[in-house]
Amino acid sequence: MKRFIGFVKKEFYHIFRDKRSLFILFGMPIAQILLFGFAITNEINNVDIAIFDKSNDATTQEIIHKIAASKYFSIKQHITNEAEIETVFQKGKVLAVLVFEKDFKKNLTKENSAKVHIITDATDPNTANSITNYISAIIGSYRQEINKNVNFEYQIETKSRMVYNPELKSVFMFVPGVMTIILMLVSAMMTSISITREKELGTMEILLVSPLKPFQVIVGKVIPYIFLSIINAIVIVLLSIFIFKMPIQGSLFLLALESVLFIITSLSLGILISTVSATQQTAMMISLMGLMLPTILLSGFIFPIASMPLPLQIISNIIPAKWFIIILKGIMLKGVGLYFIWKETLILAGMTLFFIALSVKKYKIRLE
Amino acid sequence: MSISVKNISKSFKTVNAVDDVSFEVKEGELFGLIGPDGAGKTTIFRILTTLLFADKGTATVAGFDVVDDFKEIRNHVGYMPGKFSLYQDLTVEENLTFFATIFGTTIEENYELIKDIYVQIEPFKNRRAGALSGGMKQKLALSCALIHKPKVLFLDEPTTGVDPVSRKEFWEMLKRLQQKGITILVSTPYMDEAALCDRIALIQHGKILQIDDPKEIVKHFPTTIYDIKAANIYKLLLALKEYKHSYSVYPFGEFVHYTDKREDFNPQELQQYLEANNHQNIKIEITKTTIEDTFMELAK
Amino acid sequence: MKNNNVIEVENLTKKFGDFIAVNAITFEVKKGEIFGFLGANGAGKTTAMKMLIGISKPTSGSAKVAGFDVFTNTEDIKKNIGYMSQKFALYDDLTVKENITFFGGIYGLSRKKIEEKRQLLVEELGLQNIVNELVGALPLGWKQKISFSVALLHEPKIVFLDEPTGGVDPITRRQFWEMIYKASNNGTTVFVTTHYMDEAEYCDRVSIMVEGKIEALDSPKKLKEKYNADNMNEVFLKLARG
Numbered sequence: 027m028k029r030f031i032g033f034v035k036k037e038f039y040h041i042f043r044d045k046r047s048l049f050i051l052f053g054m055p056i057a058q059i060l061l062f063g064f065a066i067t068n069e070i071n072n073v074d075i076a077i078f079d080k081s082n083d084a085t086t087q088e089i090i091h092k093i094a095a096s097k098y099f100s101i102k103q104h105i106t107n108e109a110e111i112e113t114v115f116q117k118g119k120v121l122a123v124l125v126f127e128k129d130f131k132k133n134l135t136k137e138n139s140a141k142v143h144i145i146t147d148a149t150d151p152n153t154a155n156s157i158t159n160y161i162s163a164i165i166g167s168y169r170q171e172i173n174k175n176v177n178f179e180y181q182i183e184t185k186s187r188m189v190y191n192p193e194l195k196s197v198f199m200f201v202p203g204v205m206t207i208i209l210m211l212v213s214a215m216m217t218s219i220s221i222t223r224e225k226e227l228g229t230m231e232i233l234l235v236s237p238l239k240p241f242q243v244i245v246g247k248v249i250p251y252i253f254l255s256i257i258n259a260i261v262i263v264l265l266s267i268f269i270f271k272m273p274i275q276g277s278l279f280l281l282a283l284e285s286v287l288f289i290i291t292s293l294s295l296g297i298l299i300s301t302v303s304a305t306q307q308t309a310m311m312i313s314l315m316g317l318m319l320p321t322i323l324l325s326g327f328i329f330p331i332a333s334m335p336l337p338l339q340i341i342s343n344i345i346p347a348k349w350f351i352i353i354l355k356g357i358m359l360k361g362v363g364l365y366f367i368w369k370e371t372l373i374l375a376g377m378t379l380f381f382i383a384l385s386v387k388k389y390k391i392r393l394e
Numbered sequence: 395m396s397i398s399v400k401n402i403s404k405s406f407k408t409v410n411a412v413d414d415v416s417f418e419v420k421e422g423e424l425f426g427l428i429g430p431d432g433a434g435k436t437t438i439f440r441i442l443t444t445l446l447f448a449d450k451g452t453a454t455v456a457g458f459d460v461v462d463d464f465k466e467i468r469n470h471v472g473y474m475p476g477k478f479s480l481y482q483d484l485t486v487e488e489n490l491t492f493f494a495t496i497f498g499t500t501i502e503e504n505y506e507l508i509k510d511i512y513v514q515i516e517p518f519k520n521r522r523a524g525a526l527s528g529g530m531k532q533k534l535a536l537s538c539a540l541i542h543k544p545k546v547l548f549l550d551e552p553t554t555g556v557d558p559v560s561r562k563e564f565w566e567m568l569k570r571l572q573q574k575g576i577t578i579l580v581s582t583p584y585m586d587e588a589a590l591c592d593r594i595a596l597i598q599h600g601k602i603l604q605i606d607d608p609k610e611i612v613k614h615f616p617t618t619i620y621d622i623k624a625a626n627i628y629k630l631l632l633a634l635k636e637y638k639h640s641y642s643v644y645p646f647g648e649f650v651h652y653t654d655k656r657e658d659f660n661p662q663e664l665q666q667y668l669e670a671n672n673h674q675n676i677k678i679e680i681t682k683t684t685i686e687d688t689f690m691e692l693a694k
Numbered sequence: 695m696k697n698n699n700v701i702e703v704e705n706l707t708k709k710f711g712d713f714i715a716v717n718a719i720t721f722e723v724k725k726g727e728i729f730g731f732l733g734a735n736g737a738g739k740t741t742a743m744k745m746l747i748g749i750s751k752p753t754s755g756s757a758k759v760a761g762f763d764v765f766t767n768t769e770d771i772k773k774n775i776g777y778m779s780q781k782f783a784l785y786d787d788l789t790v791k792e793n794i795t796f797f798g799g800i801y802g803l804s805r806k807k808i809e810e811k812r813q814l815l816v817e818e819l820g821l822q823n824i825v826n827e828l829v830g831a832l833p834l835g836w837k838q839k840i841s842f843s844v845a846l847l848h849e850p851k852i853v854f855l856d857e858p859t860g861g862v863d864p865i866t867r868r869q870f871w872e873m874i875y876k877a878s879n880n881g882t883t884v885f886v887t888t889h890y891m892d893e894a895e896y897c898d899r900v901s902i903m904v905e906g907k908i909e910a911l912d913s914p915k916k917l918k919e920k921y922n923a924d925n926m927n928e929v930f931l932k933l934a935r936g
Binding site: 429430431432433527528554555556557558559560562583584585586598626627628629631644645646647648686689690693694 | 734735736833834835860861862863864865866868871872875876878879889891892895896913914915925927930931934935
């Protein structure tokens with residue numbers, strides 16, 4: 027035990043003496059959260075739009091009024107013919123034009139279905155997408171309102187993206203993703219680098235020749251990073267709560283447990299990487315290309331999994347981050363308990379066991 | 395026997411790194427493996443320190459088998475690998491404490507053994523290992539390898555890349571350690587260090603060329619070596635190689651080492667040959683055979 | 695440049711902040727000479743050599759290499775010298791042939807000239823069977839012989855060798871020195887930086903640097919006589935230990 031403690035102590039020396047890495051370790055989560063929260067945002071505010079109301083009846087007026095009342099849009103102008111749509115876009119005056127069909131109210135009441143076109147300036151696809159979503163959402167809520175008073179459904183097609191994020195704050199959607207990436211990076215990359223560094227230095231030979239057991243070396247390497255990752259997770263959650271006023275709906279205790287599970291998953295991946303790479307450089311490349319990229323691209327963090335081609339959807343299942351993001355969103359945004367996420371938790375736990383078993387099997391008590 | 399190696403072979407892909415090597419090291423002996431880079435020295439060290447399995451053959455260290463009793467060996471040997479460079483970001487004292495702890499001991503417990511060496515670096519004990527000079531790093535590395543009082547010490551090219559002053563000091567330290575009863579197996583590419591060992595094995599391309607006391611090895615050189623010098627060394631080399639009786643011609647520092655095929659070689663004759671070839675300031679003298687001459691003869 | 699000197703150094707100094715790495719060194723090297731530049735690790739050898747090959751600007755003093763000033767004409771110096779170090783010699787992942795073509799190319803040799811040189815080199819070193827093999831697969835001794843020849847491809851006036859023969863087997867090492875003697879016989883100046891004292895024995899003249907200063911400069915024979923030593927190693931020990 028004394029040997030083991032001595033080893034862990036040495037690992038902490040390494041970490042705390044490398045000021046640059048330490049700065050990255052703790053600066054990164056803060057920078058990323060702030061970046062995603064403030065700069066790279068899907069949120070829209072006071073977007074100028076134009077209205078082309080061919081119907082001009084009580085219903086369209088009500089909808090227009092609702093849109094104008096929201097803080098997301100301001101109605102810049104009303105246009106009266108098709109040709110003008112082109113002109114307003116070209117002049118860059120508005121980012122979207124809302125076109126109500128003729129006899130909107132009549133169609134809605136008589137045929138139970140009415141059409142509204144949202145035409146957006148797609149030079150900035152993200153914003154265009156958000157505008158469409160926001161307007162659809164507003165119309166959708168209007169539809170719900172009027173449906174309350176009648177015993178049959180009026181159809182105005184909308185999406186229901188607002189349900190779990192009623193204020194439409196995009197930072198809420200990013201927090202689980204950023205947290206996943208940071209934990210993955212710190213745990214997997216840092217461990218694999220710190221193990222391969224010993225190989226490069228030649229000290230690994232000494233450790234192997236010493237009575238220290240391989241299992242002690244691995245656990246000793248991992249403990250400091252579990253500790254650092256937990257601190258990182260706490261920092262991220264605190265930032266989200268206090269800077270972005272993000273309410274954590276579910277149990278903090280469950281959140282902590284799931285995070286520790288994911289940290290261990292990532293660490294076991296890190297150990298696995300170190301068993302197959304001889305140099306720090308290789309370890310870093312494998313961590314970045316093999317872990318970071320799939321985590322960013324295929325986990326559903328930035329690109330929704332549902333809209334990926336089928337092969338990628340299947341591949342996304344083997345990305346641990348996908349499951350952790352589902353768990354995080356569940357706990358943080360939906361406030362669900364273990365009952366709803368046990369399946370994901372089980373998958374993650376299974377992966378962890380697999381990686382640990384594999385790396386123990388691959389870890390050599392001798393050289394090649 | 396402290397180390398016993400019997401018919402060990404090891405190959406990597408197509409290269410025979412170690413080819414049927416056998417030798418024995420007595421208790422308390424300072425034994426040298428002498429050979430250039432790529433001769434197989436490091437592979438032998440790794441097999442003996444249980445880091446590699448041999449393809450063929452058996453070996454014991456301190457009475458333990460390198461395969462079956464590898465855990466015992468790991469408790470009883472000290473090892474300084476070739477490219478070993480300690481933890482640069484830890485201080486001198488932290489490095490030493492760390493190695494003491496993982497071997498389950500303390501600096502105080504075995505201070506007596508490393509005292510001679512450690513006192514020289516103790517004034518810098520709070521300095522990071524990365525900031526030490528080459529010679530001091532080497533002393534620290536030796537202290538770390540000794541801290542658990544090993545029965546056998548394995549030093550793989552400890553003096554490579556170290557300046558002459560530190561090299562000399564290092565060998566003096568080894569001599570003192572030997573007197574404390576530690577068996578030492580050391581490897582080096584420097585032929586001049588061979589003379590400092592009790593016995594040596596000359597090794598090249600994975601094969602042992604000869605094993606003996608360094609003095610004996612030199613004594614057994616089959617013929618007499620002459621130092622030859624002339625104004626233009628390059629032309630001298632060419633002329634000697636063309637000389638029909640020449641057996642070996644090697645540049646050797648400021649001289650050329652020359653051996654002749656004939657038993658009854660007369661230097662006077664060679665002198666005349668060289669003079670006839672317009673060489674000036676010719677000097678021909680019998681010289682002492684060195685380990686390097688023997689090595690070249692055996693490796694030829 | 696007057697007389698026969700290809701390197702002339704006077705009071706050359708390099709400071710890093712308060713630390714004087716090279717302290718007013720003065721020496722000259724003659725055409726075709728094999729000059730050994732010795733010193734322990736950290737004595738200032740590398741810094742001094744970097745100034746001579748034009749990649750580090752001196753703090754003060756003056757030096758001319760191949761007739762060019764190290765302050766103002768570093769580009770001309772680079773064209774007129776060859777360089778070979780034990781740490782970096784050739785690209786392991788290129789074949790012998792590709793290495794030759796590449797290094798010939800960066801010194802601006804014409805295609806025809808490179809082809810000519812390559813054939814000559816293959817013949818002299820007996821590379822016929824390995825010319826299309828990756829350099830990484832060759833033994834160390836071969837690599838060093840080839841990289842020395844490559845350093846001479848553009849027929850430089852001076853070739854700088856940084857610890858050229860460390861770790862090589864004794865026979866290859868002799869072959870290497872024969873190549874150096876040959877280059878020197880052809881009028882190329884050879885400047886060897888090393889801390890291996892046995893390499894020093896082969897040089898025409900050696901300088902020994904201790905703590906930034908040149909403490910001794912003469913032929914190995916005279917140095918051995920002066921310090922009453924059997925070999926250069928002892929000379930060095932006596933100098934370094936004071």
